[in-house]
Amino acid sequence: MNNSILLNNRPKETPTNDDFKFVETEKPSPKNGEVLLKTRYVSVDPYLRGRMRDEKSYIPPFELNKPISSMLVAEVSESKNDDFNKGDFVSGMLQWKKFQTSDGEGLQKIDPDVAPLSAYLGVLGMTGLTAYFGLTEIGKPQQGETILVSGAAGAVGSTVGQIAKIKDCTAIGIAGSDEKIDLIKNKFGFDAGINYKTTENMQEAISKAAPDGIDVYYDNVGGEILDAAMQNMNRNGRIINCGAIASYNKSETPTGPRVEGQLIKKSLSMQGFTIGNDFGDRMKEGSEQLGKWLQDGKLKHEETIVEGFDSIPQAFIDLFSGKNKGKMVVKTD
Amino acid sequence: MNNSILLNNRPKETPTNDDFKFVETEKPSPKNGEVLLKTRYVSVDPYLRGRMRDEKSYIPPFELNKPISSMLVAEVSESKNDDFNKGDFVSGMLQWKKFQTSDGEGLQKIDPDVAPLSAYLGVLGMTGLTAYFGLTEIGKPQQGETILVSGAAGAVGSTVGQIAKIKDCTAIGIAGSDEKIDLIKNKFGFDAGINYKTTENMQEAISKAAPDGIDVYYDNVGGEILDAAMQNMNRNGRIINCGAIASYNKSETPTGPRVEGQLIKKSLSMQGFTIGNDFGDRMKEGSEQLGKWLQDGKLKHEETIVEGFDSIPQAFIDLFSGKNKGKMVVKTD
Numbered sequence: 001m002n003n004s005i006l007l008n009n010r011p012k013e014t015p016t017n018d019d020f021k022f023v024e025t026e027k028p029s030p031k032n033g034e035v036l037l038k039t040r041y042v043s044v045d046p047y048l049r050g051r052m053r054d055e056k057s058y059i060p061p062f063e064l065n066k067p068i069s070s071m072l073v074a075e076v077s078e079s080k081n082d083d084f085n086k087g088d089f090v091s092g093m094l095q096w097k098k099f100q101t102s103d104g105e106g107l108q109k110i111d112p113d114v115a116p117l118s119a120y121l122g123v124l125g126m127t128g129l130t131a132y133f134g135l136t137e138i139g140k141p142q143q144g145e146t147i148l149v150s151g152a153a154g155a156v157g158s159t160v161g162q163i164a165k166i167k168d169c170t171a172i173g174i175a176g177s178d179e180k181i182d183l184i185k186n187k188f189g190f191d192a193g194i195n196y197k198t199t200e201n202m203q204e205a206i207s208k209a210a211p212d213g214i215d216v217y218y219d220n221v222g223g224e225i226l227d228a229a230m231q232n233m234n235r236n237g238r239i240i241n242c243g244a245i246a247s248y249n250k251s252e253t254p255t256g257p258r259v260e261g262q263l264i265k266k267s268l269s270m271q272g273f274t275i276g277n278d279f280g281d282r283m284k285e286g287s288e289q290l291g292k293w294l295q296d297g298k299l300k301h302e303e304t305i306v307e308g309f310d311s312i313p314q315a316f317i318d319l320f321s322g323k324n325k326g327k328m329v330v331k332t333d
Numbered sequence: 334m335n336n337s338i339l340l341n342n343r344p345k346e347t348p349t350n351d352d353f354k355f356v357e358t359e360k361p362s363p364k365n366g367e368v369l370l371k372t373r374y375v376s377v378d379p380y381l382r383g384r385m386r387d388e389k390s391y392i393p394p395f396e397l398n399k400p401i402s403s404m405l406v407a408e409v410s411e412s413k414n415d416d417f418n419k420g421d422f423v424s425g426m427l428q429w430k431k432f433q434t435s436d437g438e439g440l441q442k443i444d445p446d447v448a449p450l451s452a453y454l455g456v457l458g459m460t461g462l463t464a465y466f467g468l469t470e471i472g473k474p475q476q477g478e479t480i481l482v483s484g485a486a487g488a489v490g491s492t493v494g495q496i497a498k499i500k501d502c503t504a505i506g507i508a509g510s511d512e513k514i515d516l517i518k519n520k521f522g523f524d525a526g527i528n529y530k531t532t533e534n535m536q537e538a539i540s541k542a543a544p545d546g547i548d549v550y551y552d553n554v555g556g557e558i559l560d561a562a563m564q565n566m567n568r569n570g571r572i573i574n575c576g577a578i579a580s581y582n583k584s585e586t587p588t589g590p591r592v593e594g595q596l597i598k599k600s601l602s603m604q605g606f607t608i609g610n611d612f613g614d615r616m617k618e619g620s621e622q623l624g625k626w627l628q629d630g631k632l633k634h635e636e637t638i639v640e641g642f643d644s645i646p647q648a649f650i651d652l653f654s655g656k657n658k659g660k661m662v663v664k665t666d
Contacts, residue, residue: 050598222593235610244593253590260555260577261586263605265383270603272596277568 002027005096005312007062011052013250014320019052020313021065027099030080034101037074039309040089042096042330043121044316045070046245047274059276067095071126073110073117074100084109091120098309098332115294122155122327123294123301126275129286130242131159131218133279136167138240138271139216143168146210148229151220152190153180153302155327156242159290160218161190162299169216172209174202174225176322183325187300202228213237221245227257233268241272245320302326309333335360338429338645340395344385346583347653352385353646354398360432363413367434370407372642373422375429375663376454377649378403379578380607392609400428404459406443406450407433417442424453431642431665448627455488455660456627456634459608462619463575464492464551466612469500471573471604472549476501479543481562484553485523486513486635488660489575492623493551494523495632502549505542507535507558509655516658520633535561546570554578556587563595574605578653635659642666 001024008021030036048070051062062068072094076084081104084090090107094100110120122128134156141147147164151157152173161184164171172192173184181193192209199205206214206228213234219226222244233239262268273279279286293299304324306315309332319328334357341354363369381403384395395401405427409417414437417423423440427433443453455461467489474480480497484490485506494517497504505525506517514526525542532538539547539561546567552559555577566572595601606612612619626632637657639648642665652661 219593222591226593241593241596244591244597253594255588256591257586258555258577258589259592259603260552260559260574260605263574263603264577264607265605267604267606267610269605270592270596271600272593272598272602273600274597277600 001025003098003309004067006065007052007068008065010054010064011049015049015052015313015317017313017317020068022310028101030078030101032080034103035076035081035084035107036078037090037094037100037102038077039072039074039094039098039100039332041073041118041121042309042312042332043071043125044312044319044328044330045126046243046319048316049320067097069093069095071121073120089117091125096312114291118303118305118327118329118331119294119301121329122303123159123299124287124290127155127327128159128290128301129279129283130275131156132163132286132290133275133282134240134242134273135160135163135216135218137279138273139218139238141167141169141216144170145215146170146172146212146234147216147218148172148174148206148210148214148232149218149220150174150225150229151243151245152184152188152193153325154220155301155324157218157220158184158188158302158326159299161188162293164216165189166293166298170210172206172214174206174221180325183302187302196225203231206232216240218242219244223254223256230257230259230262230268233262233266235266237266237268239268239270241270304328306330334358336431336642337400339398340385340401341398343387343397344382348382348385348646348650350646350650353401355643361434363411363434365413367436368409368414368417368440369411370405370423370427370433370435371410372405372407372427372429372431372433372665374406374451374454375642375645375665376404376458377645377652377661377663378459379576379652381649382653400430402426402428404454406453422450424458429645447624451636451638451660451662451664452627452634454662455636456492456632457620457623460488460660461492461623461634462612462616463608464489464496465619465623466608466615467573467575467606468493468496468549468551470612471606472551472571474500474502474549477503478548479503479505479545479567480549480551481505481507481539481543481547481565482551482553483507483558483562484576484578485517485521485526486658487553488634488657490551490553491517491521491635491659492632494521495626497549498522499626499631503543505539505547507539507554513658516635520635529558536564539565549573551575552577556589560590563590563592563601566595566599566601568599570599570601572601572603574603637661639663 006021076088092107149160153175161171171190173190184190217229220243339354342352409421425440482493486508494504504523506523517523550562553576
C-alpha cells in the first residue's frame with residue numbers, strides 16, 4: 001500500500017493537523033521511461049505556508065485534496081529509465097507520498113559519500129543556496145562589515161552567519177532561546193547573539209551588539225525585528241528580505257512603521273528574492289561552492305530530524321513555534 | 334543693506350511663516366580670494382523640511398537662528414578671486430541672503446546662453462540629476478517596460494517621465510489636479526496620468542492605467558500612493574525611493590502595510606537614495622547628458638517662478654500643498 005498527505009483545508013492562521021489528510025492508495029508501478037521512488041527524507045519549510053493560501057505568488061498554490069509537495073530525498077526502488085539505476089539516490093520537488101513514480105525530469109542524483117542524505121535538503125539544497133545567493137549576490141558583504149541575521153539558528157540563518165565569517169565579516173545572530181544563541185556562537189562561530197524572546201528593547205540590544213551599526217541585514221522573519229534592525233542600519237546598508245515568518249500566518253497584511261523615510265535618509269536598499277525565481281539558473285555553481293566549504297570543514301550544519309512519514313504535518317506546524325534547530329527534516333524510512 | 338532668512342523655529346508639522354525670521358545686516362565685503370555674490374534665483378525643495386528637524390540625516394540639520402541654505406544661482410558682483418570675473422553666473426549651495434561672500438569652493442560657473450539661469454536649479458541642477466540617476470541607475474528601465482512616477486508634475490517627476498519616454502518605456506504619472514495631468518500628458522509626453530485627489534481607489538486606477546503592471550515605480554511621495562503602487566508591481570520590479578513628502582511633516586513615523594511580504598513574493602527591490610550621497614561624483618556626466626537632451630528638444634521643463642526675496646518662505650511652504658508645477662524657484666532680483 002501507499003500513503004499520501006493531502007491539503008485538507010487552507011489554514012486560517014497557524015496550520016493545525018486538521019489542515020492535512022492522510023489517504024491510502026495503491027502503490028504505483030513505473031511505466032517505460034519512469035522510475036519508482038521510495039521517499040527517504042522530506043523537507044518541511046516555512047515557505048510552504050504561502051502555497052497553502054489561495055493566491056498568486058511565485059509558485060502556484062497547492063490545491064485542496066491534492067498531495068502537498070516539497071523537496072524530498074528518495075531512493076530509486078525500481079527503474080525503467082536508462083538514466084537511473086535501482087539504489088540511486090535523488091533529490092527533487094516531489095509529493096508527500098511514500099512511493100511515487102517520476103519520468104526523471106527535475107531529479108538530481110546525489111552522492112551519499114559526500115554528505116549524509118539529509119544534507120541535500122539543507123546546507124547543500126535549497127536552504128544552503130538561499131543563504132549563499134542571498135548573502136553574496138544581494139547583500140554583497142565587504143570584508144570588515146557587520147552582518148545581522150534573524151532566524152539565525154535556522155537552516156538558512158546558520159549558513160548565512162558562517163558565510164559571513166568566511167567573508168571576514170562580523171556575524172551577529174538573532175534567535176529565540178538561549179540554547180540557540182549558544183549554538184550559533186559555539187557551533188557556527190557567530191560573534192554575538194541576541195535572544196529576542198528575553199530582550200525587551202531589540203533596537204537597543206542590536207545597537208549594543210553592533211556598536212558600529214549594521215551593513216547587511218539578512219531578514220528571515222520580518223515584523224518588529226525588521227523594524228529594530230532598520231534603526232541600526234548604516235548608510236548604504238542592504239536588507240535582504242528572504243523570509244517574513246512573522247506574517248505568514250496572518251490573514252491580513254500586518255501594519256508597521258513605514259520604511260520609505262529610513263530608506264531615503266540612509267540610502268538603504270531592501271531586496272526580496274526567492275531562490276527559484278532569482279537564481280534558478282545558478283544552482284549548480286552554488287552547490288559546488290557550498291560542497292567545497294562543507295568538505296573543507298568551513299561550513300557546519302545542524303538538523304532537526306523527526307522520524308516517521310506520519311510526523312510530516314506536525315514537523316511543519318512546529319516550524320512556526322521555532323521547535324527546530326537548523327534544517328527541519330522528516331526521515332520517512 | 335543686506336537681508337537674510339534664518340530658521341526661527343523647528344516646524345512641528347507643516348512649516349509656517351513663523352518658522353522663519355528676516356534680519357537685516359551689513360552688506361559684506363569680499364576679502365582677498367573671495368567673491369561677492371548677489372543672489373538671483375533661490376531653489377526651494379521639499380528635502381529642506383528634513384534639515385529643519387533636529388536629527389541625524391544625510392546632511393546636518395539647520396541650526397536655529399542661523400541662515401537657511403539651498404541651491405542658488407548668483408551673479409558675481411565683485412571679485413577678488415582669479416577664477417571669477419564680475420558678471421559671471423554661478424550656482425552652489427548657498428545661504429538665503431541677498432548678498433554673501435564665498436571663496437569660490439563648490440561654486441559652478443553656469444552659461445546663460447545654454448539655458449535660462451533658473452534651469453540650473455531645476456532640469457540642469459539637482460532635480461534633473463535626481464531624476465536622471467535615480468531612474469537610470471537604480472530603476473534600470475528596459476525598453477518596453479512601464480514606469481510609474483508620483484509627483485509627476487513636479488520638478489523631479491516630470492523629468493523622470495520624459496527620460497522614461499527617451500528610453501522607449503511607457504510613462505504613467507500621478508499628480509494632484511486635472512491641470513497637472515493635462516500638463517504631464519500634453520507637455521511632457523506621459524502616456525497616462527492619474528489625479529489622486531479625485532480617485533477613490535488608487536490601486537484600481539493604477540491597474541487600469543497599467544494593465545501589464547508596473548516594472549519601475551519612481552516614488553516621490555511615499556505613504557498610501559506607495560502602497561497602491563506596490564500592489565501593482567510586476568515580478569522583479571524596482572521601487573526607487575526618492576521622496577516621502579507624505580511623511581515629511583509628520584512628527585512620528587507613520588505606519589502602513591508592511592512591505593516585506595510583497596518584496597519576497599514578487600522579488601521586488603526598494604532603494605532609497607539622495608543625489609549627493611550616491612551620485613555626488615558623477616554630477617558632471619549627468620549634467621552633460623541632460624544638457625544634450627535639453628538642447629536636442631527631447632527634454633522640456635516647467636518652472637513655477639515666484640518673485641521677490643521676501644517670498645522665499647511662502648514659496649517653500651506652498652510646496653507642501655502642491656502649488657507648484659515643475660520646479661519651484663524664487664527670483665530674487
